[in-house]
Amino acid sequence: MKNPHVWDLFEQFTFQAINKGHKHCSAWLVVNRIRWETTIETTGNDFKISNDFIAHYARYFMALHPQHEGFFKTKQLKEEKFKLPKGIYYSGYEPLADPTE
DSSP states (O other), X not given: OOOHHHXXXXXXXXXXXXXXXXXXXXXXXXXXXXXXXIIIIOOSOOOOOOXXXXXXXXXXXXXXXXXXXXXXXXXXXXXXXXXXXXXXXXXXXXXEOOTTX
């Protein structure tokens, strides 16, 4: 992961929403809070979060925390439209081996 601190904030802010009782949330809302916190509330080097990665952050969160599956509403990604052979999983970036093996 190129910017692990972005992931840490995504996870932190998502859990804050969950712990406040929210059953669903927008990944865009979480990312825009990260943008606010890193631009307005802190000092240091600015960095950008591409909108192209927001859906991947949401899916990654729900994959790591399956008890929160459905917390983020997701649409089918372009790359998900291609049927992959059995045992091949798509991470959004490259094919992966079967994670259950």
